[in-house]
Amino acid sequence: xxxxxxxxxxxxxxxxxxxxxxxxxxxxxxxxxxxxxxxxxxxxxxxxxxxxxxxxxxxxxxxxxxxxxxxxxxxxxxxxxxxxxxxxxxxxxxxxxxxxxxxxxxxxxxxxxxxxxxxxxxxxxxxxxxxxxxxxxxxxxxxxxxxxxxxxxxxxxxxxxxxxxxxxxxxxxxxxxxxxxxxxxxxxxxxxxxxxxxxxxxxxxxxxxxxxxxxxxxxxxxxxxxxxxxxxxxxxxxxxxxxxxxxxxxxxxxxxxxxxxxxxxxxxxxxxxxxxxxxxxxxxxxxxxxxxxxxxxxxxxxxxxxxxxxxxxxxxxxxxxxxxxxxxxxxxxxxxxxxxxxxxxxxxxxxxxxx
Amino acid sequence: xxxxxxxxxxxxxxxxxxxxxxxxxxxxxxxxxxxxxxxxxxxxxxxxxxxxxxxxxxxxxxxxxxxxxxxxxxxxxxxxxxxxxxxxxxxxxxxxxxxxxxxxxxxxxxxxxxxxxxxxxxxxxxxxxxxxxxxxxxxxxxxxxxxxxxxxxxxxxxxxxxxxxxxxxxxxxxxxxxxxxxxxxxxxxxxxxxxxxxxxxxxxxxxxxxxxxxxxxxxxxxxxxxxxxxxxxxxxxxxxxxxxxxxxxxxxxxxxxxxxxxxxxxxxxxxxxxxxxxxxxxxxxxxxxxxxxxxxxxxxxxxxxxxxxxxxxxxxxxxxxxxxxxxxxxxxxxxxxxxxxxxxxxxxxxxxxxx
Numbered sequence: 001x002x003x004x005x006x007x008x009x010x011x012x013x014x015x016x017x018x019x020x021x022x023x024x025x026x027x028x029x030x031x032x033x034x035x036x037x038x039x040x041x042x043x044x045x046x047x048x049x050x051x052x053x054x055x056x057x058x059x060x061x062x063x064x065x066x067x068x069x070x071x072x073x074x075x076x077x078x079x080x081x082x083x084x085x086x087x088x089x090x091x092x093x094x095x096x097x098x099x100x101x102x103x104x105x106x107x108x109x110x111x112x113x114x115x116x117x118x119x120x121x122x123x124x125x126x127x128x129x130x131x132x133x134x135x136x137x138x139x140x141x142x143x144x145x146x147x148x149x150x151x152x153x154x155x156x157x158x159x160x161x162x163x164x165x166x167x168x169x170x171x172x173x174x175x176x177x178x179x180x181x182x183x184x185x186x187x188x189x190x191x192x193x194x195x196x197x198x199x200x201x202x203x204x205x206x207x208x209x210x211x212x213x214x215x216x217x218x219x220x221x222x223x224x225x226x227x228x229x230x231x232x233x234x235x236x237x238x239x240x241x242x243x244x245x246x247x248x249x250x251x252x253x254x255x256x257x258x259x260x261x262x263x264x265x266x267x268x269x270x271x272x273x274x275x276x277x278x279x280x281x282x283x284x285x286x287x288x289x290x291x292x293x294x295x296x297x298x299x300x301x302x303x304x305x306x307x308x309x310x311x312x313x314x315x316x317x318x319x320x321x322x323x324x325x326x327x328x329x330x331x332x333x334x335x336x337x338x339x340x341x342x343x344x345x346x347x348x349x350x351x352x353x354x355x
Numbered sequence: 356x357x358x359x360x361x362x363x364x365x366x367x368x369x370x371x372x373x374x375x376x377x378x379x380x381x382x383x384x385x386x387x388x389x390x391x392x393x394x395x396x397x398x399x400x401x402x403x404x405x406x407x408x409x410x411x412x413x414x415x416x417x418x419x420x421x422x423x424x425x426x427x428x429x430x431x432x433x434x435x436x437x438x439x440x441x442x443x444x445x446x447x448x449x450x451x452x453x454x455x456x457x458x459x460x461x462x463x464x465x466x467x468x469x470x471x472x473x474x475x476x477x478x479x480x481x482x483x484x485x486x487x488x489x490x491x492x493x494x495x496x497x498x499x500x501x502x503x504x505x506x507x508x509x510x511x512x513x514x515x516x517x518x519x520x521x522x523x524x525x526x527x528x529x530x531x532x533x534x535x536x537x538x539x540x541x542x543x544x545x546x547x548x549x550x551x552x553x554x555x556x557x558x559x560x561x562x563x564x565x566x567x568x569x570x571x572x573x574x575x576x577x578x579x580x581x582x583x584x585x586x587x588x589x590x591x592x593x594x595x596x597x598x599x600x601x602x603x604x605x606x607x608x609x610x611x612x613x614x615x616x617x618x619x620x621x622x623x624x625x626x627x628x629x630x631x632x633x634x635x636x637x638x639x640x641x642x643x644x645x646x647x648x649x650x651x652x653x654x655x656x657x658x659x660x661x662x663x664x665x666x667x668x669x670x671x672x673x674x675x676x677x678x679x680x681x682x683x684x685x686x687x688x689x690x691x692x693x694x695x696x697x698x699x700x701x702x703x704x705x706x707x708x709x710x
Contacts, residue, residue, distance in 0.1 A: 029690065
């Protein structure tokens with residue numbers, strides 16, 4: 001732990017949502033303070049942070065002051081503007097590094113990177129014009145999904161093509177943004193690997209979880225996932241290969257489709273991941289602490305699963321079920337302190353210990 | 356949950372030490388904010404609280420403003436001045452209630468209360484003068500321990516009497532404060548029950564833990580404790596009797612001596628307790644969340660033990676062992692973010708999952 005940040009150091013976190021909130025709590029367990037940088041007022045992370053800066057990501061003076069007040073910079077979301085990163089990197093390392101951000105900010109760069117490692121992704125082709133889209137359909141076929149290359153999450157910025165006739169309408173939904181057409185994958189289920197890599201190059205993966213989505217938003221993650229022993233090994237080795245190739249430091253979420261032909265990488269997220277929330281009640285060291293340990297230069301902790309868990313997201317009006325959930329046996333609630341429950345908004349989650 | 360505080364409410368916490376810190380983190384899991392009232396600057400709880408008031412407990416205006424900003428008041432320590440409680444109670448219920456505080460602030464009131472319930476304590480007698488002490492020694496014998504009736508903790512304000520000849524020196528150590536002479540108990544080991552009671556009168560107890568002290572300070576708590584099934588039942592029923600008798604709301608620590616003649620109550624603490632820290636890694640709902648649930652009028656959560664745990668306090672220079680502990684398997688660190696490691700100061704703890 002020569003280069004490890006000592007207890008009492010300050011972790012700077014870009015983004016004050018629920019991931020920043022749970023990172024801040026995990027940082028406190030190791031004796032760290034946190035400083036949150038977030039454009040919107042009263043973000044969830046502010047309730048449990050030592051300091052908060054409220055400023056937009058193009059306020060470079062605020063960013064510089066933020067950087068000067070912290071010992072390392074990390075983030076809870078991947079769409080950080082390049083100019084902001086330039087300012088921050090003058091003072092401190094950004095962990096995970098900029099290459100991880102660059103690769104994950106752009107669906108085409110991500111798939112190019114993954115295929116360069118010999119990993120399998122959905123067939124894909126970049127699309128800007130209707131002409132591009134027709135060519136892509138010829139190559140990939142339908143059904144297919146057209147997605148903006150940047151800034152998409154939770155099913156936003158996506159259009160399904162059932163047949164080539166849907167091309168024009170799908171492209172219109174991109175609002176002129178560069179897009180990528182992705183071929184349909186015939187998968188039986190989706191799993192994800194929450195993987196961590198330390199500054200010493202060591203890698204630790206949590207047991208893969210099985211994800212179920214509703215309306216494009218993660219609904220449940222069940223641990224352990226339905227995987228054969230060899231699939232499980234494949235999943236973990238594949239995640240480790242991605243982290244090593246990026247010289248990655250921190251926690252990454254790797255979403256995989258399980259198919260008859262093997263595992264296909266859906267996408268990677270260079271941060272703690274919703275499908276890793278189960279670790280809060282299934283492991284001695286959860287994904288949030290693991291991320292803080294990594295970015296602080298500490299040894300990775302023990303992420304072995306001591307309990308089987310089913311994580312359920314509480315989305316929008318699901319928050320109304322909290323009084324019932326609070327009475328359940330073996331249920332651990334994690335609420336995000338958001339004032340308003342809008343449809344599709346993640347309000348909290350519950351980890352049910354099932355064995 | 357008719358009278359339950361809704362998510363987003365603010366829990367006021369008197370005291371900003373490590374217990375306040377961990378209460379604040381637990382409150383965040385249920386979507387609550389916390390406001391810490393603490394006389395000293397930069398307390399551990401401030402790093403993870405929404406608001407902090409820095410003022411002494413005799414600043415009644417600061418207390419009134421604090422009370423006006425919160426939805427319920429609780430505390431992390433029992434020695435709150437009466438005048439402070441008077442101000443706070445004008446605005447909000449204090450949970451646990453004042454009777455619990457009154458009983459636990461004074462060793463004689465505590466033992467009078469416990470014996471009135473038919474529970475066994477060490478033989479005791481109030482002592483102010485040397486004459487009192489000689490009479491007490493005649494009644495109780497030696498060896499015995501003389502303790503100030505108020506404000507003692509972690510072995511402070513105590514003097515051992517090996518023989519009647521130690522009387523004068525022991526009394527001098529009380530600095531004129533009212534004291535109590537306690538008879539020696541021949542116990543095999545000490546256990547504690549962390550018990551919770553909700554506003555609906557329901558009681559939930561965690562599995563008793565076995566405590567080992569060093570130099571008068573808790574060193575380790577091992578779960579489960581060495582108890583026969585009937586001793587275990589006795590311990591839990593006894594704790595429940597105490598909580599019901601006080602119409603208690605919140606978590607209480609009940610320390611018990613295990614003797615051939617049965618369980619003897621050492622002392623009670625009307626708050627979360629160091630010997631309950633193991634629950635953070637052994638249960639779906641830990642003692643801190645259980646306390647927040649109770650004072651917020653929520654149903655108690657599931658405190659069933661899913662793992663066996665040994666909790667070790669990190670005291671003073673023990674903090675230097677953190678780099679080694681951080682590499683251990685099955686070890687969960689909880690550091691308090693205190694800048695200076697003085698001898699006897701609790702710097703953190705580690706929960707080792709042992710089964």
